[in-house]
Amino acid sequence: MDKSHQTKAFRRERVRVGVVGVGGFGRSHLGAVESLASAGRAHLVAVADPFREQHVELDSRLSAQGVAWHSTLEEMLEKETLDAITIATPVPLHFGMTRRAVEKGVFVYLEKPPVPLLSQLDEMIAWDEDFRVAVGFQLIYSEPIRFLKQAILDGKLGTVRSIRGGAAAPRRQSYYNRASWAGRMSINGEPVFDGPMTNALAHVLQNILFLGGGDAWSFARPTSLRGELYRCYPVESxxxxxxxxxxxxxxxxxxxxxxxVRDESPHTLEVVGTRGTLRLTGGTFSSDIPGLELPQHAGSDVPMLASVSRFMDYVCGQPETDIIRLEDTRGFVETTNGTLVSSRGIFPLDARFVESYQVEGDPGLDVLGLGDLITQTITTGRLFSENSAPWANRTPTVTREEIQSAVLEEWIFGAEENPKNATACL
Ligand SMILES: NC(=O)c1ccc[n+]([C@@H]2O[C@H](COP(=O)([O-])OP(=O)(O)OC[C@H]3O[C@@H](n4cnc5c(N)ncnc54)[C@H](O)[C@@H]3O)[C@@H](O)[C@H]2O)c1
Known part of the structure; x- marks a missing residue:
């Protein structure tokens, strides 16, 4: 990859940073930037978030430090001199915000998923010609993922045949009520495509693509895939x-x-090679590979700080730094978009197979047997329909070319008219 941004980058010890979105996950961005500021590597100049009144304590702490608060990114870019911003705002805002910052020559640490659609990602890659954008898939920098990648590169598994992963991540109605964009396919004319594969469990998918990449820092892309998408919550997506x-x-x-799902199962990754299988469940490794030494305390590191710290190194003119470029997320977006194409939209899951439950008055939905089906996909590589889920649909294989030429607008923007079949369950 051409790393020509170095020619246009400056050499600065302390990066002047603005944090966009300070609630939700933005608080982790703020924490990482503040840690780097304490270490003398960054200068937190300003934050931008329209809901200042919801953050009274934070507001007074930042004011006391002389950090400006703007209600919009536009205002922040106009009034401040910044080298970089971090963006942890709702997904439908990612595309427009990144463009505005890049047009101003500002570097961007953009939260995952970069954007919902492949067509948007292609556009971003085209206008980010100086490689100013990094995407925040921070778990790539975690010790367990680094261990897995190194074991693969060192040939400890023999030839890798298969990489599978997933999780059961219960979310109840309050999760969908927390934000206007949650569970949406589009909002205000902007694509969202919000769901476990594209949002909460996106890391698992990107980790699979990283482990499947042939080199130390490469991310694989699908050549073909089959996918299934279902909905039982009363959401569009x-x-x-x-x-x-x-x-x-x-x-x-x-x-x-x-x-x-009612019961949680942790992020799991299983790498199958000719010498055996290496598995990471939560923070615990297991393997049947003779003599393979496994780390004992996986998962105790702080990948968020590592991720933002690398971004700062990059901004400071170290182009060899391993940041996750937009191009490195192409396989991720191809996979999510390809899953929608193969699934031909989102199928309402037959309510006969869904049970409702409550936790402290917060209703949730549980698809019977789904926890086991997720485990089976991880251990066999078979889809829900191939593991005889009575509610599942068989879907066709789509090639990368078909994914690239697919028109997703009908599913993304026509979603409001989809039946909300399981509303009665809640
Ligand atoms: N990397 C991770 O592990 C991780 C974890 C959770 C969420 N995320 C990602 O973080 C992003 C934000 O998710 P969230 O659930 O925190 O979202 P959210 O809806 O809670 O919004 C985050 C913040 O953005 C602010 N915001 C909204 N509109 C804004 C605007 N126009 N300008 C500036 N700020 C604005 C909100 O006020 C809020 O403070 C998403 O991309 C999500 O996928 C990443």
Whole structure:
């Protein structure tokens, strides 16, 4: 990859940073930037968030430090001199905000998922010609993922045949009520495509693509895939998903994840090679590979700080820094978009297979047997329909070319008219 941004970058010890979005996950961005500011590597100049009144304590703390608060990104870019911003705002805002910052010559640490649609990502890659954008898939920098990648590169698994992952991540109605864009396919004419594969469990999918990439810092892309998307919550988008396919490195991959489950199962990754299997469940490794030494305390590091810190190094003119560029997320967006194409939209899940439950008055939905089906996808690579889920639909294989030429607008913007079949369950 051409790293020509160095020619246009400055060499600065302390990066002048603005944080866009300070509630929700933006608080982690703020924490990382403040840590780097304490270490003398960043200068937190300003934040931008329209809901200042909701953050009284933070507002007074930042004011005392001389950090300006703007209600919009536009105002912040106009009034402040910034080298970089971080963006942790609702997904439908990512595209426009990133463009405005890049047009101003500002570097961007953009939260995952970068954008919902492949057509948007292509546009961004085209206008980010100086490689100013990094995407915040911070778990790539975590010790367990680094260990897995290194074990693969060192040949400890032999030839890798298959990489599979997923999780059961219960979310109840309050999750969908928390934000106007939650569970939406589009909002105010902007694509959202919010669901477990594209949002809460996006890391698992991007980790699979990273582990499937042939080199130390490469992210695989699917050459073909089959996927299934379902909805049982009364939302436009999906809450249950699975996909399997082949990567351009020849490795098979599979992912399964849902919010419509009562019981949680942690992020799991399983890498199958000719010498055996290496598995990461939550923070715990297991393997049947003879003599393979496994780390004991996986997951105790702070990948968020590592991720933002690398971004600051990059901004400071160290182009060899391993940041996740927009291009490195192409396989991710191809997979999510391809899953929608293969699934031909989002299927309402038959309410006969869904039970409702409550936790402190917060209603949730549980698809019967789905926890086991997710485990089966991780251990066998088979889709829900191939594991005989009575509610599942068989879907066709789509190639990368078909994904690239697919028109998704009908599913993204026509979603409001979809039946909300399981509303009665809640
Ligand atoms: N990397 C991770 O582990 C991780 C975890 C959770 C969420 N995320 C990502 O973080 C992003 C934000 O998710 P969230 O759930 O925190 O969203 P959210 O809806 O809670 O919004 C985050 C913040 O953005 C602010 N905001 C809204 N409109 C804005 C605007 N026009 N300008 C500036 N700020 C604005 C909101 O006021 C809020 O403070 C998403 O991309 C999500 O996928 C990442």
């Amino acid at each position: 999906f809450d249950t998903s699975c996909v399997r396919g082949v990567l351009d490195t020849g490795v098979e991959f599979a992912f399964a994840g849902s919010h419509a």
